[in-house]
Amino acid sequence: xxxxxxxxxxxxxxxxxxxxxxxxxxxxxxxxxxxxxxxxxxxxxxxxxxxxxxxxxxxxxxxxxxxxxxxxxxxxxxxxxxxxxxxxxxxxxxxxxxxxxxxxxxxxxxxxxxxxxxxxxxxxxxxxxxxxxxxxxxxxxxxxxxxxxxxxxxxxxxxxxxxxxxxxxxxxxxxxxxxxxxxxxxxxxxxxxxxxxxxxxxxxxxxxxxxxxxxxxxxxxxxxxxxxxxxxxxxxxxxxxxxxxxxxxxxxxxxxxxxxxxxxxxxxxxxxxxxxxxxxxxxxxxxxxxxxxxxxxxxxxxxxxxxxxxxxxxxxxxxxxxxxxxxxxxxxxxxxxxxxxxxxxxxxxxxxxxxxxxxxxxxxxxxxxxxxxxxxxxxxxxxxxxxxxxxxxxxxxxxxxxxxxxxxxxxxxxxxxxxxxxxxxxx
Amino acid sequence: xxxxxxxxxxxxxxxxxxxxxxxxxxxxxxxxxxxxxxxxxxxxxxxxxxxxxxxxxxxxxxxxxxxxxxxxxxxxxxxxxxxxxxxxxxxxxxxxxxxxxxxxxxxxxxxxxxxxxxxxxxxxxxxxxxxxxxxxxxxxxxxxxxxxxxxxxxxxxxxxxxxxxxxxxxxxxxxxxxxxxxxxxxxxxxxxxxxxxxxxxxxxxxxxxxxxxxxxxxxxxxxxxxxxxxxxxxxxxxxxxxxxxxxxxxx
Numbered sequence: 001x002x003x004x005x006x007x008x009x010x011x012x013x014x015x016x017x018x019x020x021x022x023x024x025x026x027x028x029x030x031x032x033x034x035x036x037x038x039x040x041x042x043x044x045x046x047x048x049x050x051x052x053x054x055x056x057x058x059x060x061x062x063x064x065x066x067x068x069x070x071x072x073x074x075x076x077x078x079x080x081x082x083x084x085x086x087x088x089x090x091x092x093x094x095x096x097x098x099x100x101x102x103x104x105x106x107x108x109x110x111x112x113x114x115x116x117x118x119x120x121x122x123x124x125x126x127x128x129x130x131x132x133x134x135x136x137x138x139x140x141x142x143x144x145x146x147x148x149x150x151x152x153x154x155x156x157x158x159x160x161x162x163x164x165x166x167x168x169x170x171x172x173x174x175x176x177x178x179x180x181x182x183x184x185x186x187x188x189x190x191x192x193x194x195x196x197x198x199x200x201x202x203x204x205x206x207x208x209x210x211x212x213x214x215x216x217x218x219x220x221x222x223x224x225x226x227x228x229x230x231x232x233x234x235x236x237x238x239x240x241x242x243x244x245x246x247x248x249x250x251x252x253x254x255x256x257x258x259x260x261x262x263x264x265x266x267x268x269x270x271x272x273x274x275x276x277x278x279x280x281x282x283x284x285x286x287x288x289x290x291x292x293x294x295x296x297x298x299x300x301x302x303x304x305x306x307x308x309x310x311x312x313x314x315x316x317x318x319x320x321x322x323x324x325x326x327x328x329x330x331x332x333x334x335x336x337x338x339x340x341x342x343x344x345x346x347x348x349x350x351x352x353x354x355x356x357x358x359x360x361x362x363x364x365x366x367x368x369x370x371x372x373x374x375x376x377x378x379x380x381x382x383x384x385x386x387x388x389x390x391x392x393x394x395x396x397x398x399x400x401x402x403x404x405x406x407x408x409x410x411x412x413x414x415x416x417x418x419x420x421x422x423x424x425x426x427x
Numbered sequence: 428x429x430x431x432x433x434x435x436x437x438x439x440x441x442x443x444x445x446x447x448x449x450x451x452x453x454x455x456x457x458x459x460x461x462x463x464x465x466x467x468x469x470x471x472x473x474x475x476x477x478x479x480x481x482x483x484x485x486x487x488x489x490x491x492x493x494x495x496x497x498x499x500x501x502x503x504x505x506x507x508x509x510x511x512x513x514x515x516x517x518x519x520x521x522x523x524x525x526x527x528x529x530x531x532x533x534x535x536x537x538x539x540x541x542x543x544x545x546x547x548x549x550x551x552x553x554x555x556x557x558x559x560x561x562x563x564x565x566x567x568x569x570x571x572x573x574x575x576x577x578x579x580x581x582x583x584x585x586x587x588x589x590x591x592x593x594x595x596x597x598x599x600x601x602x603x604x605x606x607x608x609x610x611x612x613x614x615x616x617x618x619x620x621x622x623x624x625x626x627x628x629x630x631x632x633x634x635x636x637x638x639x640x641x642x643x644x645x646x647x648x649x650x651x652x653x654x655x656x657x658x659x660x661x662x663x664x665x666x667x668x669x670x671x672x673x674x675x676x677x678x
Contacts, residue, residue, distance in 0.1 A: 197533050198542035200522075204530045207519035213501040214479065214511055215592055216534030225540055 011274065012188075019046070019180045023173060039172045041288040043244050045281050046179035050186045050237035051257075052264035052276035057190060057230035059262065060270030061199065062223055063206030064119075065127045068134035069261045071114070072107040072231035074141070074253020076238025078148055079106035081248050084156040095164045100182050100239040107235015108228055115227035120220050122209065134255050141250035153249030156242075169243075179240050186233050191273055193229065202226045263301065267308050269315025278316050296361045303353075325420050334416065338409045345405050348398025351376075355391030431493070432457040432596050432626040433478065433509070438487035438497075440470075440477055440650075447473050449650040450487070455643075457595075460627045462641035464634075466670060470650040471630040472514055475598050478628075479511040480504040491596065506534065510594035514601045514630070516581045518588065520574025524565050527573045527584060529556045531591040563587045563617070579610040583617060590621045597622060599629040603636050615639055638662075646670065 019042075026038040051073050058064040080103040086092035087099065094102070118129040141148040148154065158169050167174050193199045205212045205219040212219040242248050251257065260283060268279025283301065290297040312319050326332055355375065362373040362382050373380045380387050433455040440448040447470050455461050463471050476482045478489055480501040489497040496504050519527050529552065536552055538544060546552070560566045563583045568576060573584060586602055602618060603611045615636055618627070631637050637644060638658050645655040646667050654664045661667055 192545070193542055195546050196542045196544050197538040197546065198540050200526060200530055200546065201533065201540070203522055203526070204519045207521050208517055210481075211513075211517045211519065211588075212530075214505055214517075215531045215588065216502055216505045217540075218500065218502045221540060225542065229542065 015274070015277070016180075016184055019183070020177075023176060033171075034173055036172060037288075039176050040244075041284060043172070043176050043179050043240075044288065045284045046176070046183040047237045047240045047244070048260075048264060048280035048284050049183055049277045050240070051234055051261050052268065052280040053187055053190050053273075054230045054233035054237065055261035056265040056270050056273075056276045057193070057202070057226055057233070059265050060275070061194060061206065062202040062226045064223060064227065065123070066118075066130045066227075067127055067255070067258055067262075068114070068130040068137070069230070069234055070253050070255070070257035071134055071137045072111050072234035073238040073241070073257065073261075074137070074248070074250070075110045076103035076107040076235030077242040077248040077252045078141075078154060078238075079103060079235075080239040080242035081154045081156045081246075082147070084158055084160060084242065084246075087160040087162060088157055093162065095162045096158060096160055096167075096169055096243070097164045097178060097181075099243065100236045103239020103242070104232045104236040107238065108232035111228045111231020111234075115224045115231065119224035119227045134253075134258055138250055138254045141253060148250065151249070153247055155247035158243045158246055175244055179244065182236060182240055186236055187277070190233060194273060198222065198225055198229075263305055267305060267315055269317025269319075271314050272317040272321065275315050275317035282316070294358065294361075295365055296357050299357055299361075300354075326416055329420055331416060331420075335412065338405075338412045342402070342405050342409055345398045345401035348394050349402055350398075352391045352393070352395030352398055355387065356395065359387060359391065430457050431455065432459070432491070433628065434488075434490040435474075435478070436488040436490070438474075438477060438489060439485045440473060440482065441485045446485075447650050448477065448484075451647070451650070451652055453645060453652065453655065455596075455626060455628060457626050458624065460622065460640050460642045461629070462637045462644045463628065463630050463647055464632070464637055464644060465647035468649075469647045471647055472600055473650075474647065475511060475600050475628075475630060478504075479509065479598060505592065505594070508593075508595040509598070510589045510592055510596070511598035512585045512589040512600055512602060514604060516578075516585050518573045518581060518584055521572055523570050524573050524576065524584060525556060525560065525569040528559050528563075528565075528587055528591055529553070531588040532556060532559075535592040559587055559591055562621070579606055579613075582606065582610075582614065586614070586617060586621065590625075594625070596626045596628070599627065599631075601630055601632060603631065603633050611636060 022042050023034040023039050026035040027033075028035055051069070054072075055066070055069045058066045058069070080099060083092060083094070083099055083102050087094050087096070114130075114133050118126055118133065121129055142150060158175070161168075163169065169175055169178065194203075201212060201217050201222045204215075204217070205222050209219050212222065238248075238252060241252060264279035264283050265276040266279065267282060268277065269275030286297055286301055286304075290300060294300075308315060314322075323332065323335075326335065358373065358375055359380070359382055362371075373382055375387070431454050433453075435451050435453045438448055438451045439446060451474060463474065465471050473482070477484045477497075480496065480499055480503070484497050487497070488495060491504070491507055491509055494507065496507060496509070499507075519530065522530070529546070532552060532555055536555075538549075538552075557566070557569075560569055563586075565576075565580060565584060565587070568580060573581065576584065582602065586599065589599065590597055599618065603614045606614060611633060618629075619640060627640075629640070641658060643656065644658055644661040646653050646661060646664075648670045653666045653670060654661050656664075
């Protein structure tokens with residue numbers, strides 16, 4: 001137990017260290033500043049980590065499939081814009097560092113209202129109600145201009161001249177460290193929550209709704225409380241969003257962001273506490289990085305999601321942890337060659353797939369703009385047959401090879417598992 | 428009146444137009460080990476579901492220590508001191524064996540819905556959980572996901588979770604179903620040990636278990652009680668023999 005605890009502490013410390021050091025890896029010595037693009041991307045990762053972790057309080061920990069999680073993120077954002085305005089003109093005497101507390105309370109309040117409707121329902125009914133809530137709030141955001149500002153959204157200024165540490169928060173890097181601070185606080189709080197009676201009973205109602213009743217708990221109350229608390233943390237995430245961008249539009253509470261929360265938690269791995277953070281980092285990278293290179297990045301995220309659901313239902317974290325027993329037995333190197341052999345067909349498939357997607361997307365969008373397609377570092381004529389043939393051939397050949405290699409890999413994996421079986425049982 | 432732990436009065440239950448339980452009246456004394464037997468489809472498990480609040484009754488009354496419980500939700504009945512197990516193992520499969528038992532202890536130890544209490548620092552709770560695991564012979568398996576336990580171990584855990592909360596009335600639904608002879612003997616031993624000083628009601632098909640454990644046997648056929656009394660009386664009852672077609676002689 002203590003060994004596990006200390007290992008957890010190390011993982012936490014490394015994550016925090018990376019978050020703190022990351023902007024300095026992209027320090028630009030000519031301007032004397034960190035890269036603005038990187039800082040903004042890292043900030044995004046922070047708030048998305050909070051969103052994904054709070055979503056996982058529902059999906060992973062309570063088995064609740066919510067489709068409206070962005071609602072609480074968004075309401076935290078909208079409310080925060082108003083809090084900032086009030087704080088800016090001196091009506092609300094609060095330092096900027098503590099504004100996210102109010103954002104969280106806004107999320108909590110709305111989650112209490114909606115949670116009392118949704119949390120009584122199970123499975124599909126719950127998902128349907130949350131879908132309705134999400135749509136309702138998106139409509140409301142466009143209808144009620146006074147609070148939501150309509151399509152243009154609401155904006156404010158984060159430089160309110162009131163800080164605990166005497167900071168102005170005019171630069172992105174200062175805001176980034178505010179986000180890091182709050183992300184760490186939220187993550188620790190959510191982790192703590194998993195080890196309290198409510199957190200454990202949330203797991204219990206996930207595993208077996210009915211049994212929870214027969215050990216004295218009302219599973220609906222457990223779900224309601226878990227739902228409300230996850231709304232609190234989502235609200236904090238939204239508050240940081242508002243502080244960072246100083247403008248909040250209905251995008252911050254609409255369905256695509258709710259779907260993103262689900263994607264991040266799922267792809268990262270909802271069964272492990274840190275999984276959603278991994279998902280948040282990866283999706284944000286794809287969103288910011290790949291979107292610069294390709295219009296089709298959404299397709300890549302979609303295909304990644306489908307592949308994860310089919311081949312790695314426990315997410316990236318699940319994949320990594322599956323290697324745990326092998327690593328402990330010191331047999332990880334036995335997987336080196338099989339992995340290397342998998343790499344070739346995987347690259348071929350990727351090459352072919354990306355080629356086809358880019359060619360097709362260029363045909364419909366790029367060509368109309370009179371551009372030339374640059375793919376894999378060379379100019380491509382989309383109207384000639386060659387690139388299409390090469391891509392298709394790579395995809396088909398790679399796919400066929402992948403099937404063969406995957407079988408071979410599976411055999412090695414299974415034999416390792418069988419070999420390790422007695423050790424696992426004894427442990 | 429005060430020595431009656433559980434009392435059913437003219438309880439009926441219909442699903443649609445089909446009457447499954449057709450007027451069951453039964454008094455179970457405190458500290459009694461009571462077995463409900465009967466052919467398949469007699470409504471034994473349904474009786475358990477009605478008592479424990481899983482299904483609402485159609486008419487009649489159910490009293491626990493003199494208080495009406497027939498309109499309460501299952502978790503409220505549980506808090507009043509009635510706990511049940513399930514015929515089909517009902518545990519928390521993805522949680523560790525330790526967590527399963529600890530969760531079963533939480534409410535009775537007053538933790539309620541607390542989201543601020545650090546569980547790892549609750550000395551009494553954790554020691555009690557360990558003690559239960561030891562009693563159930565599950566201590567070596569404490570960190571295994573409950574869903575990965577062997578069938579017999581899952582049944583033991585199921586019984587453990589049922590009694591952990593300290594309920595005074597325990598309902599066990601076929602606790603030894605699907606077990607080998609040795610496993611059954613162990614389970615009977617376990618049930619005997621953990622039900623000391625409690626009121627035990629069980630549904631059971633294994634006549635060895637029934638006659639080995641029960642003080643009183645109630646025979647349920649087609650939703651009605653046809654006999655209730657000490658084992659030797661029930662065994663001699665001609666109506667019971669007819670219903671069972673000699674199954675009792677074989678036991």
